[in-house]
Amino acid sequence: MAVTIRDVARAAGVSPSTVSRALSLPDMVDPTTRDRVLRVATHLGYQPNRAARGLITGRTGNLGLLLPDLANPFFPSMVKAIQRHAHQADYQVLMMDTDEDPTVELALVRSLAKQVDGIILCAPRMRPQDLREAAAVRPTVLVNRTGRRLPAVTFDNHQGMHQVVTYLAGLGHTDIGFVGGPRSSWSNAERLRGLRDAAGEAGVRLAELGNFTPNFAGGLAATDGVIVAGVTAVLAYNDLVALGLVRSLAARGIDVPGRLSVVGIDDIAVSSMIHPGLTSLGLPTGTAGRAAVDMLLQLLSAPGPGSGSGPARTPHIDIPTELVVRETTGPVGPAPPGPKAPKTSAVRLSPPSGPGSSRSRGRSPRPSPPPPNLTDPVADAFEPRSAPTGRRRTTRR
Amino acid sequence: MAVTIRDVARAAGVSPSTVSRALSLPDMVDPTTRDRVLRVATHLGYQPNRAARGLITGRTGNLGLLLPDLANPFFPSMVKAIQRHAHQADYQVLMMDTDEDPTVELALVRSLAKQVDGIILCAPRMRPQDLREAAAVRPTVLVNRTGRRLPAVTFDNHQGMHQVVTYLAGLGHTDIGFVGGPRSSWSNAERLRGLRDAAGEAGVRLAELGNFTPNFAGGLAATDGVIVAGVTAVLAYNDLVALGLVRSLAARGIDVPGRLSVVGIDDIAVSSMIHPGLTSLGLPTGTAGRAAVDMLLQLLSAPGPGSGSGPARTPHIDIPTELVVRETTGPVGPAPPGPKAPKTSAVRLSPPSGPGSSRSRGRSPRPSPPPPNLTDPVADAFEPRSAPTGRRRTTRR
DNA sequence: CGGTTGCATGCAATCCTTTGCAGCATCAGT
DNA sequence: ACTGATGCTGCAAAGGATTGCATGCAACCG
Known part of the structure; x- marks a missing residue:
């Protein structure tokens, strides 16, 4: 059906391992073969099967986004920024809307847990202990609030x-x-x-x-x-x-x-x-969205808790308002x-x-004179x- | 790490196959064992690994949603309906925003293709031939427009x-x-x-x-x-x-x-x-969103094109306006x-x-008398x- | 010239679930 | 009691990519 890594390997005269490495660990393979593999791969239109990759790596390539109400005009601009930024890092965004109902938030987080690598959590009314539970299940970044020692992006x-x-x-x-x-x-x-x-x-x-x-x-x-x-x-x-x-x-x-x-x-x-x-x-929502994604990606690439030298400071960004x-x-x-x-x-x-x-502004009060022209200064x-x-x-x- | 189907099988004293069937083909297993398996599964909090399932079934459990601009207040209510409805059918929604740029639409559809089972396409300005290409890669439902013989949900x-x-x-x-x-x-x-x-x-x-x-x-x-x-x-x-x-x-x-x-x-x-x-x-966006999901799910469960008795009529729902x-x-x-x-x-x-x-309405003009009381009739x-x-x-x- | 190091590559196991097929047991019919 | 059918269960084979480990080769040093 679809073109697999073996097809590429065969066409390039190498083993599947080499193809995999040429794509994900480029400087581990010889430049000559790497180029050949990449050329063949793009020529065949190869795209790695995310399910297969996820099965072995344990990562999904998805970020979860939980928010209270998409219909609130405050959120779409933030969502757009998050999506754009996540896509650039080759992540997909799974968005969930709680309909302003704090009782479903935790349930949604749990159902989200298995399907995402990290969570951007915008739940202004969630109880702190639930927050902790959410953060325990996956790396989590809070948006528009803080929580006990949890990474957060807030507005000042x-x-x-x-x-x-x-x-x-x-x-x-x-x-x-x-x-x-x-x-x-x-x-x-x-x-x-x-x-x-x-x-x-x-x-x-x-x-x-x-x-x-x-x-x-x-x-x-x-x-x-x-x-x-x-x-x-x-x-x-x-x-x-x-x-x-x-x-x-x-x-x-x-x-x-x-x-x-x-x-x-x-x-x-x-x-x-x-x-x-x-x-x-x-509140610069775009900035916040981007910051949240950056922070989460950093969390994902960083070694898990417990390692590293001492307790790393939990990141927090406070965005100035205007x-x-x-x-x-x-x-x-x-x-x-x-x-x-x-x-x-x-x-x-x-x-x-x-x-x-x-x-x-210099605009005159309502009963204004007729517009000076008909183009667009208005x-x-x-x-x-x-x-x-x-x-x-x-x-x- | 996580609880797998083997854990459940072991705990229930059956083989993994039986667990799998108990969950997805319930009337194929003996009621007694089925109940036991299900009880064990819920007790252990088992949730099937979507990647592994997707690897073998070829399905992702995701629906793609492409729309021109989430910041347009027309869309969020539709998106919410789509999400809610998709979740009920155990599907996730991958949303993508084209920023009103028709040139990126096809590219996004292609990148979406491998990651979703079907696509809800809201692209009012996409060229018909691109529409066809999108529909060829995955089952597709158009929203708010029609295209050559493609399933569609429109407003009347x-x-x-x-x-x-x-x-x-x-x-x-x-x-x-x-x-x-x-x-x-x-x-x-x-x-x-x-x-x-x-x-x-x-x-x-x-x-x-x-x-x-x-x-x-x-x-x-x-x-x-x-x-x-x-x-x-x-x-x-x-x-x-x-x-x-x-x-x-x-x-x-x-x-x-x-x-x-x-x-x-x-x-x-x-x-x-x-x-x-x-x-x-x-325009009843909620109705449209639900209809689109229903239509897409039906398309997914239906046999592929070419089979069946004659060319099935392409579904089309025209929603009355108000x-x-x-x-x-x-x-x-x-x-x-x-x-x-x-x-x-x-x-x-x-x-x-x-x-x-x-x-x-019976509301008086602006310089109205003071409100009769202070609660909420206003x-x-x-x-x-x-x-x-x-x-x-x-x-x- | 032999030994060692290092790099590039291949082998094979692994992730977890689904599903065709086979096997077994039970039951009904003759 | 034997045969056939039926119903439930288990075995084992995928499915595609990643990665630890081993191998082979070349280059370099002594």
């Missing part, structure tokens, strides 16, 4: 919270609310900690508004609490929550950012598509009494006083995801 | 276009524009064809406004053309394009749906989150001269005259994705 929540609080304080906000995510979520706890620190340093009051589901519905549910809290700015657990918040605030006639500034986390693609554009703390300022944040102050002011308008956003805010103003135009980023401290 | 574009046109015509629109997607895309051609038919039947004029990239930027780029076309309603190739359109129309001060109604396709999650909510032709009416569509007519009417507002949407439009009005409240669907014809 502490620094991120500082960015947000500093930015908002610079706009004059002294009362900031936080719409929390799931109580058991690692990043929720982490963000809360960072927020308390940052609020204390900046001298602003922090209102913790409870825990909500990390999606659009959660944002809707949080609205009333935000209103009665009497804050002038609110940070949501993620962009989906923020979107829900913005949506139902608008329905209540509450001006964003005039009466209330809203900030999200994740900087998902939608945040730049809607009106008003959502100010959000961006605040993307758009239109849901503005200086604190009463809603302008101006005649029939539009509900929300980009013009209301004066340049923040924080660092890196030199450029102003597109630039709307920050297509690829072009940095119109995105003002605060520099990292 | 023809019926969908009829739904949209009928609905818009019912609102009084006689000039409808279509913002097309990639010229080489199968569904683009299909939609165009359906639109022409439907427009002819309904007696409305159809303006074909060109081809654009199937994303937010494409919508931005299409805006000028839409404006000069002089239409009162426009259908976009997909929701992302529609969102771009809505966004830049708003920036130009063009009232949606007062002056221009906008309809998208896909009904991605975001469309119900933004304001104004996007009217969209929903129009979800929200706030970007309304009756044709000049923008109301009413005092400081908000740019867009749900109240402006009078019930469409189409079928199935009995319920009205959430209901905003159609959290799970609850059908607030989604008026036109019944299928």
Whole structure:
């Protein structure tokens, strides 16, 4: 059927062993024969049978990826980065979605165990002991959380919270609310900690508004609490929550950012598509995905635990975040009494006083004059995801 | 290391063959021994080595899934359905993302070939001959397109276009524009064809406004053309394009749906989150994903081509679409001269005259009275994705 | 010139499961 | 009681690649 290593060997006049070595241990065979073997192999279109290889090496050539909900726009970009990077190293990715159900996570990890060489685990609510069990069964890298002595790739929540609080304080906000995510979520706890620190340093009051589901519905549910809290700015657990918040605030006639500034986390693609554009703390998911794959591959090539000189430090990468300022944040102050002011308008956003805010968008308020021409300058103003135009980023401290 | 079939055999006092049969051909072994074997197997936690099995059976237990861009919110829900369904049949899914690059599709299919038993191919722009080559290497099911005599799962574009046109015509629109997607895309051609038919039947004029990239930027780029076309309603190739359109129309001060109604396709999650909510032709991606897996599994269990009585009909499932009416569509007519009417507002949407439009939302315009209580009734009005409240669907014809 | 070293290659075992075939036992029928 | 059929089980052969070990050859040194 398919071309096997014996076919190549026969055609090249060598033994199967030599073919195998020519492919996987190139400098162990004579250059002349190696070239001949490789030429024959490519000519015949030989591709090693992964099952046969796996049977003897005990490796599958697969990486497992466990995540809570692919439908959350936060994940696809990370998944894409992971896939691309894994493929470059000749690994396949087996992805599994837990549907935000922590009870199935461990079961999925177990079923994944036999079929992968290593696991990238994105399970913000998994219990630490389960985490340990998962890591015991296969080399594991955590993403977006830490665990007891386990390799991890995280986003620098502490620094991120500082960015947000500093930015908002610079706009004059002294009362900031936080719409929390799931109580058991690692990043929720982490963000809360960072927020308390940052609020204390900046001298602003922090209102913790409870825990909500990390999606659009959660944002809707949080609205009333935000209103009665009497804050002038609110940070949501993620962009989906923020979107829900913005949506139902608008329905209540509450001006964003005039009466209330809203900030999200994740900087998902939608945040730049809607009106008003959502100010959000961006988490570089692509960088994280690549880092996780690199870390895992390194773990796989490294000798197992117990050997080596002393207990190797468990690797950990903390990725800096990046605040993307758009239109849901503005200086604190009463809603302008101006005649029939539009509900929300980009013009209301004066340049923040924080660092890196030199450029102003310069777009006029909604009832704008007709476009000067019909080609495309408008597109630039709307920050297509690829072009940095119109995105003002605060520099990292 | 791991527990093998021999361990189970030894513990159960039978030969490995019997264990194998007890697991895969249960009614071939004596019930007594079968029970004993199964009990021992589960007790020892035996899981067959997939590599060894694959080596002899020639099957991998994997399904390949090729798609153009996971970051397009249209796909994750389909991917989730595919995964869930495949796992139930004890298959794993190897997903590959082509990054919208048709030139890498064939290469990826080839690299996928040896590692999967069958392929679910979502490649709207792949050339027919490449399609055939892909299908020759492994059993293949096309999704969201057809190809020469190849099994396929599609959405009923023809019926969908009829739904949209009928609905818009019912609102009084006689000039409808279509913002097309990639010229080489199968569904683009299909939609165009359906639109022409439907427009002819309904007696409305159809303006074909060109081809654009199937994303937010494409919508931005299409805006000028839409404006000069002089239409009162426009259908976009997909929701992302529609969102771009809505966004830049708003920036130009063009009232949606007062002056221009906008309809998208896909009904991605975001469309119900933004304001104004996007009217969209929903494509049941979950249904499609499940259907594709079912079809592929059937293909895998069926005898290969050439056998059987005559050429079996190539399976094809056409999934009905479902129009979800929200706030970007309304009756044709000049923008109301009413005092400081908000740019867009749900109240402006009078019930469409189409079928199935009995319920009205009953939400008041934006400057609404304060909420009656502080719990959650607002959430209901905003159609959290799970609850059908607030989604008026036109019944299928 | 003999011995040793080192390199390149081949041999053969091994990974674990499935499955065609053979064997054995039991049972029914005559 | 013998024959034939039936049903369950075991034997052994794949299936393709990797790898420790052995072998053969050449080169080099003494």
